Amino acid sequence: MYSYQRLFDFSHKIFLSMGCPAEDALSATETLLSADLRGVDSHGVARLVGYVRLWEAGRINATPTVRIVHETPSTATVDGDGGLGLVVAPKAMQIAIEKAKNAGSGWVSVKNSNHYGIAGYHAMKALAHDMIGMSMTNASPLVAPTHSLERLLGTNPIAVAIPAGEQPPFVADMATTTAANGKLEMLQRKNLEAPLGWIQAADGSASTNPNELKDGGALLPLGGDTGSHKGYALGAVVDIFSAVLSGANYGPWVPPFVSFLAPPADPVGAGIGHFFGAMRVDAFRPAAEFKQHMDHWITRFKTSKAKEGQQVLIPGEPERLFTEQRLKDGIPLLPPVVKDLEVLGEKFGVQL
Numbered sequence: 001m002y003s004y005q006r007l008f009d010f011s012h013k014i015f016l017s018m019g020c021p022a023e024d025a026l027s028a029t030e031t032l033l034s035a036d037l038r039g040v041d042s043h044g045v046a047r048l049v050g051y052v053r054l055w056e057a058g059r060i061n062a063t064p065t066v067r068i069v070h071e072t073p074s075t076a077t078v079d080g081d082g083g084l085g086l087v088v089a090p091k092a093m094q095i096a097i098e099k100a101k102n103a104g105s106g107w108v109s110v111k112n113s114n115h116y117g118i119a120g121y122h123a124m125k126a127l128a129h130d131m132i133g134m135s136m137t138n139a140s141p142l143v144a145p146t147h148s149l150e151r152l153l154g155t156n157p158i159a160v161a162i163p164a165g166e167q168p169p170f171v172a173d174m175a176t177t178t179a180a181n182g183k184l185e186m187l188q189r190k191n192l193e194a195p196l197g198w199i200q201a202a203d204g205s206a207s208t209n210p211n212e213l214k215d216g217g218a219l220l221p222l223g224g225d226t227g228s229h230k231g232y233a234l235g236a237v238v239d240i241f242s243a244v245l246s247g248a249n250y251g252p253w254v255p256p257f258v259s260f261l262a263p264p265a266d267p268v269g270a271g272i273g274h275f276f277g278a279m280r281v282d283a284f285r286p287a288a289e290f291k292q293h294m295d296h297w298i299t300r301f302k303t304s305k306a307k308e309g310q311q312v313l314i315p316g317e318p319e320r321l322f323t324e325q326r327l328k329d330g331i332p333l334l335p336p337v338v339k340d341l342e343v344l345g346e347k348f349g350v351q352l
Contacts (some may be wrong), residue, residue, distance in 0.1 A: 001330030002352075007045055008033055010345065010352050017348040018055050019062040020087070028086035034121040035175035040173075040180020040320030043118045045333070049340045051084060051115070053259035060084055060114055066091045074103035077246050078110045082271060085116030085137070089274055093122045093135065096278040100131055104283035109246035112270035115139070115257050120173030120319070126161060126278045127169050130287040133161040134277035138242040138249075143235060144218035146228045149204050150199055151218045152251050152274060155180045156238035161316075163281065165291035167298040171316025176235035177219045184210045184219075189336045196347040197224050241275040248273025309320045 008029055015025035036044030054060045064083025068076045076095050080088035092108045099106025116122065119135045126133025138153025157180070159173040179198045187194055188211040194210045201207045201218035210277045213219070221233025243250035255263035255272065281287045304312050333341075338352070343352045 001332055003330050004037060004327055006032065006352075007331060010350060011045060011048055012312045013350045014052065014344060014348055015084075017350065018052065018060075018171065020084070021063060024063075024084070024087045027090050028084050031086040031090060031117045031121055032348065035324050037323045038120065039326075040118050040182070040319070041083045041332075041334075042180065042186050046182075046185075046337045047115070047117075049344055050257060050259070051086070052344060054114065054257070057259040059255070059259065059263070064088065064181070067097065074099050074105055075107045076109075078108055080110055080113035080271065082112055083114070085114040085272065085274070088113040089116035089122050089135075089276070090125065091135075092274060093125050093133070093276045096276045097126055097129055097131065100126075100278040100280050100283075101129070105223035105277065105279040108276045109241065110249035110274040110276070111243070111246040112276055113248070113272050115272065116274055118173060119157040120161065120171050120316070122276060123159040123161040123173070124169070124171060124272075125211050127163045127242070130163055130276070130280065130291075132163070132277075133159075134279075135159045135274070136238045136242055136276075137274040138239045138254055138272060139141050139181075140254050141252045142181055142213055142219045143221060144200060144204075145232045146221060148250070149202070149218075151241060153221075153232070153235045155219065155252055156235040156242075157272050158234065158238060162294065163287075163291055164294040164298055165288070167295045168314075168320050169316060170242075170294065170298065170314060171319065173319070174222075174239060178222055178224065178231070179219070181213075184213065186334070188292060188323070188332050211349060215295075238275070239273075242268060243273035245275065246273045 012025055012029040015028045017095035057296055061082035064081035066080055066088055069079045070077040078092045092110045096108040116137055122135035123133035128251045136158045138156050143153040155175040155177045157175045162170040193208040199207050221228040239250050242257040249267050253264045253268045281290045297316055298314050306312050341352050
């Protein structure tokens with residue numbers, strides 16, 4: 001187990017070593033570690049090495065000038081200047097929040113960014129302002145649309161955070177695939193097979209090999225054999241909102257996260273795209289009244305009759321429990337992740 005503060009200090013020093021300004025290094029570290037706290041281990045410090053490799057390959061700008069390139073009172077398009085998505089995304093979400101304060105809602109589409117961590121973290125930034133937050137991002141093409149043998153979409157997550165009163169907030173954070181690619185990476189590290197329905201082989205047949213993507217296979221959209229068209233549609237919506245709307249790369253032109261694969265030679269936009277939304281609750285009804293009814297909604301669902309030995313949970317509840325536990329007991333890291341971090345620490349003179 002590694003304490004949150006220990007991993008925070010280590011990651012912060014790595015971002016500073018990359019040349020990130022002090023404020024950006026803190027933002028990147030907080031964003032990154034939020035994944036480990038919430039139990040999304042695939043998107044936390046396990047990805048730190050990947051960010052460094054992208055920076056070393058010249059594909060991440062450690063000192064970006066994040067700026068608005070087009071706007072209306074309630075909308076904006078932001079250019080991330082090739083920066084860390086961990087830095088660009090919080091700044092863009094803050095712009096959405098500020099616009100919501102003035103216009104009731106704020107909507108921001110981002111281009112020229114990189115992988116931004118977990119979607120839920122950005123959506124949750126709206127909660128402190130009695131706002132509903134939304135966050136989504138496109139990603140490198142690993143997903144085959146329904147009936148396709150080609151990989152044309154990313155795992156393209158969607159997150160929505162809704163404030164409550166006495167109850168913890170409602171936080172839905174999900175990939176639009178049956179499983180996120182990070183889950184496959186964790187199975188690879190553990191030498192375990194993937195469940196049926198997660199991936200397909202290059203010829204379209206079902207597979208349980210977590211390394212299938214390396215052999216031309218693809219992740220499958222959310223919905224399984226009879227409903228994958230729904231996950232395909234959701235992933236497409238994320239791609240369009242995040243990239244076609246902003247001027248980022250979309251579909252098969254989204255650059256890969258791994259540094260050893262070159263971005264497409266014929267880009268259709270700039271970098272990776274994100275989309276953020278913030279809506280003031282009191283633009284619809286008094287916030288206190290809304291949160292009282294959210295408490296009632298949550299309580300009713302949590303007390304519903306459940307199958308024997310099971311419990312009905314509210315979206316965001318497992319992650320909240322993970323956060324409480326890991327702040328107290330520490331964050332577990334797989335041996336391959338520890339090894340990667342130790343090598344990274346040696347490179348920059350930072351002790352894990």
